[in-house]
Amino acid sequence: MKKNVGIIAPLPYSTDIGPAISQMKEHIKWLSHTHVSGLWFLGTTAEFPYIDLWWKFKAIRELVPYAKKLGFTTYCGVWDAEPHRMNMIARTAWEAGADALFAMTPIFTKVSDAEMLVYYERVLGEIAETHLPLYLYDFPQKSGNQISLDVIAALLGKYPGRVVGIKDSSGDMVRLGELARRFEPFGFTVFAGTNAKVVEARKAGAHGVVGSLANISPELMYQAWEFGEKRAQKILEKEAELILQYDGPRAINAWLGQWRMAGKPNYPHTELSARERRYLFARLRNP
Template sequence: MNLEGIITALVTPFDEKGKIVESSLRKLCKFQLNKQVNGLLILGTTGEGISLNLEERKLVAEIVVDELKGKLPIMVHVGSSNINEVFSLAKHAVDIGADSITSITPYFFKMSDKEIFDFYLELSKNVPNDYPVYLYNFPTATGNDITPEVIKKLIEETNNILGIKYSSDNMMRIQEYLKLQNPNFKVFTGADQLFYPMLCLGCDGLVSGNANIFPELFVTVFKSFKKNDHKTAKLFHQYGNEIAKLFKYGNIPAIKAGMKLREIDGGYVRRPFRNLCEEEKNKLQKEFSLIFDQILNLKPLE
């Protein structure tokens, strides 16, 4: 699986009582497929994965795989600070036919480099030797960072750790990852506002929560870059920055509100999040409409 390009960090749609809405989830899968994204990451930060219990996480994975198997690469986030849950979710992802897994570092408790290394090494051994595993580094959220030295050692000692999603604006760290110069190890940024510069440095793509709202915008950046059409790539990247300013990374209630502005049903957020109030939604709609109209007038928009 040569994964690259736009990986949408898919939201999980809930009803007002916090129950998963299967019909909406299936529609979201079809929408993303039609917009030609390169893959989905489910049950991650934007998917509110850690607010779901074990059986709910498995249910979401089953629905998405059933809807998209063979049509679009699916990466299942299996991360938790409960290691037994991580391994249970990893086995389940393999069993249902998901294409790959990713896991955030264990969080809250401060981990040493050796503990982080051991965690990912054990995870890689709990799935088949040829089953793709991706690291997920979000140090400001977890309190733990995956160093280049740890990654280098993991690449040397495993066959199936194939890449990393790095959710930070630390460009120096990204460049340190890229210096590993392993052609089989993919580096994805999770920072929409750095997407084009990161492509220029050698990153393989973007994992984006904002692609729930406007996937074709980010797809156009990537396709244009691959065609060496840097003028178009830079132009659409600038508009991607404007979208990112409105729907700041990690602001899941705003992302779901933005989806509704495009008449995409992302459902409600689950507590402890709160949905935006009417005043906030009205302000967001006014700001979004200005950018939305400008983007739709641009050519080419994939």
């Protein structure tokens, strides 16, 4: 039977003199009443490069145990420009009870396959003491880099049981299918990072989907994933296009803020204007 991890919500990050812990807990509590199976902490929906290291520690220590008590599988991002900080983040996640870690590729600076392999070997070295499994994180549109299949094969060959999967946010369904076909026999899990291609991702061979719209429309995403409902997919496509007009996470936090499930947007973002909120909320209610 093919593995089915289902829907994972990449948690947005918001502030209130530091992380907006109480608001984010309310959001997690709400998600616990939906078909979301896991939470993805400190990823691109949280806009991780702009979160202070100490606030990352606080968010992990407060939110991961809370999410675990509510039954979520928890995945924590460890990316940092300084490798020793990856070690600190990984240890904090392990101490908080996280189930797995993930690491984005290098960002901004283009790297070769050989350098990509060395980079992930360094990540594995920094997180080794935690004994937590690692998911690769590929988002070439944001990072400027893509993990080649050859690099993945090399990592699986050298580190069996440690590199256990990937979140592929490229939007390339052919590549997604090739990842599943080639590496599934090794127990490798393939997550699709998408809002608008949930049905296509399942057909291509993905084992789960990590999409920011799971934060506001989790049941639509579940219907598209679990049952291939085209109507749900069409609504998700419209919502995805809409939130991108307002920088994605900024729009999601504005929507969640109506119910005190998010604080203020993190630097460098600003809050939506009253006019922007009215337009966004009206369109999301009637996509």
